Amino acid sequence: MQTKILLDESEMPTQWYNVVADMPNAPLPPLGPDGQPIGPDALSAIFPMSLIEQEVSDQRWITIPEPVREVYQLWRPSPLYRAHQLEAALGTPAKIYYKYEGVSPAGSHKPNTAVAQAYYNREAGIRRLATETGAGQWGSSLAMVGQKFGIEVRVYMVKVSYEQKPFRRSMMQTWGAEVLPSPTDRTESGRQILAKDPDSPGSLGIAISEAVEEAASRDDTNYALGSVLNHVLLHQTVIGLEAKKQFEKVGDYPDMVFAPCGGGSNFGGAAFPFFADKAAGKAVRLVAVEPASCPTLTRGHYAYDFGDSVGLTPLMKMYTLGHDFVPPGIHAGGLRYHGDSALVSQLYNEGLIEAVAVPQLATFEAGVQFARAEGIIPAPESNHAIRAVIDEANRCRESGEAKTLFFNLSGHGHFDMGSYDKYFSGELEDFEYPAEAIDQALHHLPGVG
Amino acid sequence: MQTKILLDESEMPTQWYNVVADMPNAPLPPLGPDGQPIGPDALSAIFPMSLIEQEVSDQRWITIPEPVREVYQLWRPSPLYRAHQLEAALGTPAKIYYKYEGVSPAGSHKPNTAVAQAYYNREAGIRRLATETGAGQWGSSLAMVGQKFGIEVRVYMVKVSYEQKPFRRSMMQTWGAEVLPSPTDRTESGRQILAKDPDSPGSLGIAISEAVEEAASRDDTNYALGSVLNHVLLHQTVIGLEAKKQFEKVGDYPDMVFAPCGGGSNFGGAAFPFFADKAAGKAVRLVAVEPASCPTLTRGHYAYDFGDSVGLTPLMKMYTLGHDFVPPGIHAGGLRYHGDSALVSQLYNEGLIEAVAVPQLATFEAGVQFARAEGIIPAPESNHAIRAVIDEANRCRESGEAKTLFFNLSGHGHFDMGSYDKYFSGELEDFEYPAEAIDQALHHLPGVG
Numbered sequence: 001m002q003t004k005i006l007l008d009e010s011e012m013p014t015q016w017y018n019v020v021a022d023m024p025n026a027p028l029p030p031l032g033p034d035g036q037p038i039g040p041d042a043l044s045a046i047f048p049m050s051l052i053e054q055e056v057s058d059q060r061w062i063t064i065p066e067p068v069r070e071v072y073q074l075w076r077p078s079p080l081y082r083a084h085q086l087e088a089a090l091g092t093p094a095k096i097y098y099k100y101e102g103v104s105p106a107g108s109h110k111p112n113t114a115v116a117q118a119y120y121n122r123e124a125g126i127r128r129l130a131t132e133t134g135a136g137q138w139g140s141s142l143a144m145v146g147q148k149f150g151i152e153v154r155v156y157m158v159k160v161s162y163e164q165k166p167f168r169r170s171m172m173q174t175w176g177a178e179v180l181p182s183p184t185d186r187t188e189s190g191r192q193i194l195a196k197d198p199d200s201p202g203s204l205g206i207a208i209s210e211a212v213e214e215a216a217s218r219d220d221t222n223y224a225l226g227s228v229l230n231h232v233l234l235h236q237t238v239i240g241l242e243a244k245k246q247f248e249k250v251g252d253y254p255d256m257v258f259a260p261c262g263g264g265s266n267f268g269g270a271a272f273p274f275f276a277d278k279a280a281g282k283a284v285r286l287v288a289v290e291p292a293s294c295p296t297l298t299r300g301h302y303a304y305d306f307g308d309s310v311g312l313t314p315l316m317k318m319y320t321l322g323h324d325f326v327p328p329g330i331h332a333g334g335l336r337y338h339g340d341s342a343l344v345s346q347l348y349n350e351g352l353i354e355a356v357a358v359p360q361l362a363t364f365e366a367g368v369q370f371a372r373a374e375g376i377i378p379a380p381e382s383n384h385a386i387r388a389v390i391d392e393a394n395r396c397r398e399s400g401e402a403k404t405l406f407f408n409l410s411g412h413g414h415f416d417m418g419s420y421d422k423y424f425s426g427e428l429e430d431f432e433y434p435a436e437a438i439d440q441a442l443h444h445l446p447g448v449g
Numbered sequence: 450m451q452t453k454i455l456l457d458e459s460e461m462p463t464q465w466y467n468v469v470a471d472m473p474n475a476p477l478p479p480l481g482p483d484g485q486p487i488g489p490d491a492l493s494a495i496f497p498m499s500l501i502e503q504e505v506s507d508q509r510w511i512t513i514p515e516p517v518r519e520v521y522q523l524w525r526p527s528p529l530y531r532a533h534q535l536e537a538a539l540g541t542p543a544k545i546y547y548k549y550e551g552v553s554p555a556g557s558h559k560p561n562t563a564v565a566q567a568y569y570n571r572e573a574g575i576r577r578l579a580t581e582t583g584a585g586q587w588g589s590s591l592a593m594v595g596q597k598f599g600i601e602v603r604v605y606m607v608k609v610s611y612e613q614k615p616f617r618r619s620m621m622q623t624w625g626a627e628v629l630p631s632p633t634d635r636t637e638s639g640r641q642i643l644a645k646d647p648d649s650p651g652s653l654g655i656a657i658s659e660a661v662e663e664a665a666s667r668d669d670t671n672y673a674l675g676s677v678l679n680h681v682l683l684h685q686t687v688i689g690l691e692a693k694k695q696f697e698k699v700g701d702y703p704d705m706v707f708a709p710c711g712g713g714s715n716f717g718g719a720a721f722p723f724f725a726d727k728a729a730g731k732a733v734r735l736v737a738v739e740p741a742s743c744p745t746l747t748r749g750h751y752a753y754d755f756g757d758s759v760g761l762t763p764l765m766k767m768y769t770l771g772h773d774f775v776p777p778g779i780h781a782g783g784l785r786y787h788g789d790s791a792l793v794s795q796l797y798n799e800g801l802i803e804a805v806a807v808p809q810l811a812t813f814e815a816g817v818q819f820a821r822a823e824g825i826i827p828a829p830e831s832n833h834a835i836r837a838v839i840d841e842a843n844r845c846r847e848s849g850e851a852k853t854l855f856f857n858l859s860g861h862g863h864f865d866m867g868s869y870d871k872y873f874s875g876e877l878e879d880f881e882y883p884a885e886a887i888d889q890a891l892h893h894l895p896g897v898g
Binding site for chain 2: 001002003004006008009070073074075085103104105106107144147148166167168170171173174175176367368371372374375376377414415417418420421424
């Protein structure tokens, strides 16, 4: 009984897949504060032109540069698993497969785009990248690859995480990145915050402002983002492209594809390559799984909104809970972004993909069940997809359908055992965002476009 | 340029390799407290007969049971890497390869024997296993596999680790094991310690006593050990056996094999299958790498000594620092066992394998250099082998020799970032064990055999 379906390095994709080529309607453009579409130049202070071109491209296939593929080879192609032991534990006739992205040295899918962003920035002569990180998953991914392309990485890490979760910080230092607790006194944004509150614990919004400010104000420095943007989702499509080859090897194909969805790069990376088949008439359902406590797609407004909390970015048409949305403190995992990828949002709005929101305790219950069957302890983000897959597999047990289910196991939980601890000790709670709060967010939308 | 040499599941070894068959002299027997060789029966209270038979077997090949192979498939065969990026960073003509055992869900090579031990115990009708753990690497490996064979696992975890390193504990709980801070009031050994010192922080010696006592006193419960014993090293030979097949695929063969050495299962697993070739006349050097602060092979006495601190086990002929040896508090990694595997000890004594001791700071320096080149952050134990390999690769740079070097990257460092933190902040120190202390140990040896 085969457990892992492997690919040789020679079978690794040579091109990323751009879903824009198969979308029935062109993506809506980002807008400036005046409500007018912005051009590529508006982004050139913080991104290299090659990435801006990818951001607006409608070309179906984009070649993966050889130096990027060389770094990918440190962990790619990643294995596709058949979850025999989970199927047996559930007593389901469904066949369950998962792609395991936790094999990357940073432990998640995030390096797939970090490698590409570091490469294109170096090609553009950039020697420094600034970025932000919350608990550290994205920051550590960029730290890991920066060194490979001779790029210094500075990470603004939310101060409360910097102090409470030192291990991701040590990872970044091991890979040679500079990690600063944000807010710092090195940026205008940081100094403003500290002037008001010298003991500010920081926030992701503040850390983004510091990183963007540094990138915009220094010629040698650019900015890198770990999700949301079109080019980030593009780079992640190696996941789904490999999975399709692996399904071919065993003569199977998913009826349903599940992936966690926060900013959208996890879902886009796993599901978009299957969208190409769907657009060509194949029956495959693509399901984005989000937290009930941050229910962007399932309960948010489809509207133009800012990508960051303070309103410095262009406006994007997306499902949003309002750019000043902050998920409740009891929320353990990632997937806490107020908005979503514009591509994912548009496909969802047009009814081409599905979304489901799952409550937190049920995601940890699913993660523990998965770990006891399959061994791997999943990241809390991945547990969202696992919850939805187990629910579907249980429905299959009732109906007797032998569906083929596929999900992206986007990372391991080695740096999230504190959240598992809280789950076991009963400190985690479920939280449904009240309807009034979501209605209220309408009043905070910029109201353009 | 190929980075990873993979094997399909169908190429996984079907037999373990028993080095005893190729040793020029039969292993010296374990002795009882009376100085007389003990028979298999003396161990049957805590081990199943099938493992006792493996412990004393001189058969070259021992079949891996199919249910064990099925669980191995969750992560095996593990990849063999060619360290192109490390070679480039060192500017060495040497070719460096490493086997990566961190792909197991527990993050190290330890599950290779945990699976087998759980399987044979279940076959013998055992429903519970008791074991001890320090920082948690072995305990989590046994916890991960116990559930797969319907075996309850109770882990006595050294209390100070239980409190200071909660994440390995949460892993074990996620996999369904019961974890108790040792000393407990559930065993006579534990109660004795607590009577003297109610606030005892515990020690590995005490935890072993508690687990052995429980196994000896309950018919449904056996004991499991994560290193040292012959059958443990036997199970680990899947590492070296796979590596040999992987070298064949690329038409290469190591001039030197390096592995960390504490109790010996890491080294035995990686190196013994190459010893078979050495015994047949092939020129290959096998190097055990140990910490300078616990220099068993390089500075210990070759004598009969107890396997545990309190003197409950049979006596084994081995290199030892004395069974009451405790490594200094500044020692960060594992590899802190006072003795060594009897098989490794005898081969070393007969000049058939080599050993080198490396200081702590230099191991972390090597680990950081490795992580920046290859991505993977190694466990502190693995850093010992990396130090020795980098030293050899640097010698090759001087001499111009293009040697082929192979080492076992036995685990990742995701649960050891606290030690990296201490390294970066300058809190770690080197420590050479004083010669007087090693001489003194002679007075504590039982003086039999």
